[in-house]
Every structure is written in C-alpha cells, then in structure tokens.
Amino acid sequence: MVIFLYYNTVLLRLKCYIFTSFLLSCQVDHVIFKSSGKKVLAQQSRREGE
Numbered sequence: 001m002v003i004f005l006y007y008n009t010v011l012l013r014l015k016c017y018i019f020t021s022f023l024l025s026c027q028v029d030h031v032i033f034k035s036s037g038k039k040v041l042a043q044q045s046r047r048e049g050e
Helices: 002-049
Strands: none
Touching: none
C-alpha cells in the first residue's frame, strides 16, 4: 500500500512537471512568434515608408 501511494505521488509530480514544462515551452514559442512577427511588421512598414 505504501509503495502504491509513493508511486502515485511520483506519477503526479511527473505529470505536473510535464504539464508545466509544456505550458512554459508554449509560452516561450508564443513570445518568440510575437516578437518575430513584430520584426517582420516593422520591416514591412519601413519598406512602405521609403
């Protein structure tokens, strides 16, 4: 029974870790995508301004 509980907590922590790391990577991807999108927009507006 104790082993079962231990196994469950480890599994739970693993799930939480995977979930949080997944969320973090998604946020990082989103930030990179946003900043690269802004750069592209800035370049386009510069070209139109010339």
